[in-house]
Amino acid sequence: MPEGHSVHRIARQFDRNIVGRPVRASSPQGRFAEGAAVLDGREAVEVRAVGKQMFLAFENEVWLRVHLGMYGAWDFAGEILADPTIASANGRMGQTNQRGTDIDRVYDDAGENSLSSIGAPRRSRVRVRMSEQTTGLGADGEAEAEWPPPVVGQVRLRLLTDVTCADLRGPTACQLQTPDEVLAAITKLGPDPLVGDPAEGEERFVAVVRRKPTPIGLLLMDQNVVSGIGNVYRAEMLFRARLNPHTPGRDVLEEVVRGLWRDWVRLLAIGIETGQMMTMDDLDPEAYRRAMASRDDRHWVYHRAGLPCRVCGTAIVLEEMAARKLYWCPNCQR
Known part of the structure; x- marks a missing residue:
């Protein structure tokens, strides 16, 4: 199950790539078709992460609540903007340990690296969950050229801007909420x-x-x-x-x-x-x-x-x- 650091990183990725842009929403799997229809065409205006849950606000006070649970994951494709606060001056992604020593990014074979570990801006396809590992790159390191990317597997919700795609799979919760419902959900959390x-x-x-x-x-x-x-x-x-x-x-x-x-x-x-x-x-x-x-x-x-x-x-x-x-x-x- 994704822990708090992953959900905050996912929220930051939404803030960099989705918030402030009109979004095309669909439910390729069909299980969130009505909710996607409500979101379709609206601008994403705010994102919040609280613990293991993410709340994404759209214009006209419509909120999307997502809890990834044990098996949920977000796949991002397109122009993925990395966090500039941890990008080194030469464009490579750097990393600072607890003792303050700057070292090069280390790629984790088990897959806990974040979106920003791939470097940016660039076109890439990545999966974000607790394992947060890069997927879908070709042998030469270039990402798939097809746009929008084909739907792979059971995608509950696809959020698409002109240049970025976010696919949600297997969440425990994916629902629309009013501002009062969001406040109530957050209030219950520690x-x-x-x-x-x-x-x-x-x-x-x-x-x-x-x-x-x-x-x-x-x-x-x-x-x-x-x-x-x-x-x-x-x-x-x-x-x-x-x-x-x-x-x-x-x-x-x-x-x-x-x-x-x-x-x-x-x-x-x-x-x-x-x-x-x-x-x-x-x-x-x-x-x-x-x-x-x-x-x-x-x-x-x-x-x-x-x-x-x-x-x-x-x-x-x-x-x-x-x-x-x-x-x-x-x-x-x-």
């Missing part, structure tokens, strides 16, 4: 560090966690408690805090709860900047390059069941918590 005042978000998060008997490992995944954290960030944040995932929220020291929020603020920013869920700190340039290129070198505990803990050597445990995989070190997180 705080997102990039929405509203982060200090107020911290207070909301601390207040909820500190009164709950629910295990902290469940609370971090509850989108009504905090927005955007998924399985990867959950496991990594708990390890970084050396916190047992079964500890009831109300038993977690307030300073530790505040530390969790502040760590989420930091990790979310890194994920948005790099397009990857980098959760290890203070890596030298070579170790950082390895981590960017391979998920196996990027995380403390996630996806490391049975392997020795990077800190103490104890075998990492894998268990199920509310039908989701949980990775943790029983020694470091006692």
